[in-house]
Amino acid sequence: MVRPLTADKEDQQSAASAAYLLALSGDRSALDTLVAYWRQHGKSDSDWARLVYRAVAAINDDALVPVLEEVYAGMAERGSYYGRELYWTIRSMKGPNVLKLRKKMRDELGADVLR
Numbered sequence: 001m002v003r004p005l006t007a008d009k010e011d012q013q014s015a016a017s018a019a020y021l022l023a024l025s026g027d028r029s030a031l032d033t034l035v036a037y038w039r040q041h042g043k044s045d046s047d048w049a050r051l052v053y054r055a056v057a058a059i060n061d062d063a064l065v066p067v068l069e070e071v072y073a074g075m076a077e078r079g080s081y082y083g084r085e086l087y088w089t090i091r092s093m094k095g096p097n098v099l100k101l102r103k104k105m106r107d108e109l110g111a112d113v114l115r
Contacts, residue, residue, distance in 0.1 A: 006030035012037050016048075023055035031055060035067055043074055046082055053086050062095025069101060083109045 005018035006029075016037035019030035034055055042048025053071050056064045068090060075082045087105050090098055106114060 003030070006033050012041070016051075020051045020055050024058045026059060028059045028061065031059065031064075046075075049074060049082075050085070053089055057089050057093055060093050062093070062097045065095070065097035065101055068098070072101070072105065084114050087114050 002018045002021050006015050006022065008015040008018075015030075016034045019032075019034035019037075022030050023034065035052060038048045038052045049071050053068055056067055068086070072083070072086060075086065083105060087102060087109070090102065
């Protein structure tokens with residue numbers, strides 16, 4: 001029932017929200033819709049960034065780490081809380097790319113911030 005909503009060109013926000021719901025179930029097919037909406041409309045909105053990295057974490061695909069890096073780069077001006085939340089959300093992901101990103105985050109944010 002949700003999948004047809006991801007193709008809605010008139011209501012892109014609803015399409016992105018539907019894509020998020022699919023991603024939570026492990027379905028990557030509409031993730032590009034969510035990421036595109038975030039890039040166009042929500043990059044300065046931490047709520048949309050949160051949906052993006054939660055969706056990527058639910059899909060657990062190491063090839064999507066560049067999207068996580070893009071989210072992380074945009075969090076620099078928002079403060080350490082958002083970095084900590086991102087770090088712990090992606091902590092369960094597997095793969096060499098996400099390991100590198102988590103190491104980078106530990107180095108840049110510090111272990112004390114991430115606790």
